[in-house]
Amino acid sequence: MHILILGKNGQVGFELQKTLAPLGRVTAWDRTHLDLDASDTIVPRILALNPDLIVNAAAYTAVDAAETDNETAHRVNAVAPGLLAQAALQCRAGLIHYSTDYVFDGAQSRPYTEDDAPNPLNVYGETKLEGEREIARTEAPYWIFRVSGIYGNRSKNFLLTMQRLAGERNTIRVVSDQTGAPSWCASIAQATADVIQSASTQQASLQEAMQDTRGIYHMTCAGETSWYGFAEAIFQLSDGVGPELQAIPTSEYPTPAQRPPYWVLNNRKLETTFQVFMPRWRDALQRCLEAQSNDANAPQAIPSPSTTSGESHLE
Template identity: 50%
Template sequence: MNEQPTILVTGVNGQVGYELLRSLQGLGRVVGLDRAALDLADLNRVREIVRAAKPSIIVNPAAYTAVDKAETDEASAQRLNAEAPGVLAEEAKRCGAALIHYSTDYVFDGTKYTPYVETDAVNPQNVYGKTKLAGEQAIAASGCAHLILRTSWVYGRRGKNFLLTMLKLGAERPELRIVADQIGAPTWSRTIADATSHIVTQGLAANNAGWWAQRSGIYHFTASGSTSWHGFAEVIFASALGERAPKTVPIPAADYPVPAKRPANSRLMLDKLSETFGLYMPAWDDALRLCLSD
């Protein structure tokens, strides 16, 4: 009888972590840790937890995601987004585990006119993006087998995200002004979790540490297609509120100032993901309708 693998998942109360617990079930012994069980800010505790669990795979969706707050709380963002992933990677290397880590479109400056590929030059424009890039670099430097999955515009039915904000405001106001000159791919947290599970299934079926090492690197990992925040909101309202939907007014980002600068173009090319793992991410609006019907 084969010994079942241990899959260690961080941040299981978050949008992606919550879905991962459900998507990974049946693939092994899933050890899900919330912030109370594992505060990533405590780096010594991170080492202790990993060494005690002896995982085959570590999946790390936990992060500092308050993009605007990070501008005045850089130390916390650096600890959670850069230092903690680096320690997870060092411990993965020590115990022979593979590390799956999530990063962001915000590592790019958004000035490119076409979708970004994994090898494009990075140039983050805010603290969140800079700390997430530092996390990518720390993982790569560790030498562990790793997949860094860059996603974008994550939403779901839990936590704080654009979908839930729009549903709340749309029920309260007759008109909303929404940014229309930033383009990206809204990505459902369940899409992220399910696609991750498909990759984990392949890796476990291979039952070969070399499988992970051969595929180590960065992958773009979003829903397919793209829209603006305004376009995202319009589909939310049409699908969820129908005739009760508020009027939406498209505005430039300059009319909605926020502390952290966002990229105008957040589109990410998905070819490497499909070529390597045979995964074809769903259209963003199809996934959104599934989420709303859930």
């Protein structure tokens, strides 16, 4: 099986190169190989490669910037996924695409299922939802995995920002009224590989299996916490050493894009369809920190002007 990964330098894309390697021949592209903002090039480039499986871990993830750069966000998050699905159909390939918890408004107090009606609060969520719908309009075999609160030991994310600020400040103010399930990028990548393996054992071909099970699946670490609770856990699991944390409401940290107050997703459909179970968020964080301590070359955090809210970054 020839697997094409898009967004190879992103958090999930980087990990996918490791977890999918045992499943076939992997080709990994970044935006220099295929720019999802250049719509006219997408289908021809995919057809020239002719993969068996396309895994799209690339996206426009600058949530606040999308409020003003909405045309770029639309091309990358909404138009491009539909074109990838068209290319997959022509190649007789399957498509795996990652979406977001931000398709929901966070108004309810129970974990969202795939049957709950989306109602995004910001442009980023709107474009990601449109991308889901563009894929669904095609006849391509696809899985859309909604993820949330992605973090890891590379790129820009909440974990690395907290660790950087711990060396710069005595007190860190962190939003405490946004509740979700932070997810380690390696957990997402491993679950993706597990789904592929599970489906492959049920059908003669992966494409047939994907056609039979095509749809949206929630894929996040289990349990829930606030960004404040996540920050507490980071330092508790790091020998208990860290700065003083001050819990603040979202109202004290205004941003251009509104965030949902509750972004917990229910993984039951993933579990029952593929028998794939996500780790609890605290257990995943522990493993991430252990991997970080074992990696002397782990990149440092990219400086960020804000520290109080986390984002989901794929690339």
